[in-house]
Amino acid sequence: MTVPERCVYLYAVVPARTSLPPIEGRPDIRLVPAGDVALVVGTPDIAALSRINDPESDSRELAELARRHDAVVRAVMSVSGSVLPFRLATVVADEDAASDFARRHATEYADLLRRLAGAGEWGVRITAERTAPAAGRPDRGGDRPGTAHLDRRRRELAESQRRADDRTEVAARAARELGGLAVDSVRGHGGVSVLVDESYLVRDADTDRLLDTARRVRDRLARYGLLLRLSGPWPPYSFSRLGGDP
């Protein structure tokens, strides 16, 4: 495999005057200056990255790449205070290519870094359990067995719809309450049984309030058979793209 020898893997954009101490286990990580910002780069593991393309590839390899990427970003965030994490597997030809790219957007990136300083990303996902708690009611029946069955079935469907509507409303209200503590939010793509999937940007000073609110919300949602899942703090992956980016 022909590999450009000087190619670099991009981890994050940081403010220009960031001082980066050595990262344990990663002697390859270094800064590339780019005007008002700097790039955190490293040596790509070409073999591992190339295997992503392989349909036979073990998904655990992708998971491992993701963890290593996130670990470097977090290590940088702990010393920098503000980072813009790159997407996984961003490899460019050399440090000059990296610097050229960053300089084109340095002012915008510097503005974004200032905006994200002192804030963290939190993920909120609200899902429905497989079966919601149902209020059991004895069947009063109708005149004939057939009617009784239809009556019961109609009631069950109406009740089920009411529960679903309630849960949708309760989940939406919970999201608004949690989102009220955020300075920005990005919607996720959810999934089956996922009623809410959001990433919130929350000021560090509001973190305790976020956790308190989440505990209260979690308990309230549980009465409707809903699960709240809060994850964080994350590096601001969801808030790092510029306006014009895809």
Add this chain to the structure above:
Amino acid sequence: MTEPDVWTEPAGPALGLVDLLDRVVERGVVVSGDVVIALAGIDLIRLDLRALLVGVVGRREAP
């Protein structure tokens, strides 16, 4: 990652991985096309990792 106590069951590594992959694959800074690098014909920047993501997190759809 800190583990706030609002994690709900089932939590653990599998769901944490979903959260991680959602972010590192689909979010984050993207590099514009003209610095795309090809390594032995493999276009890493344009690689659509979404297909792999679906494979990994398919189990997320199960309750």
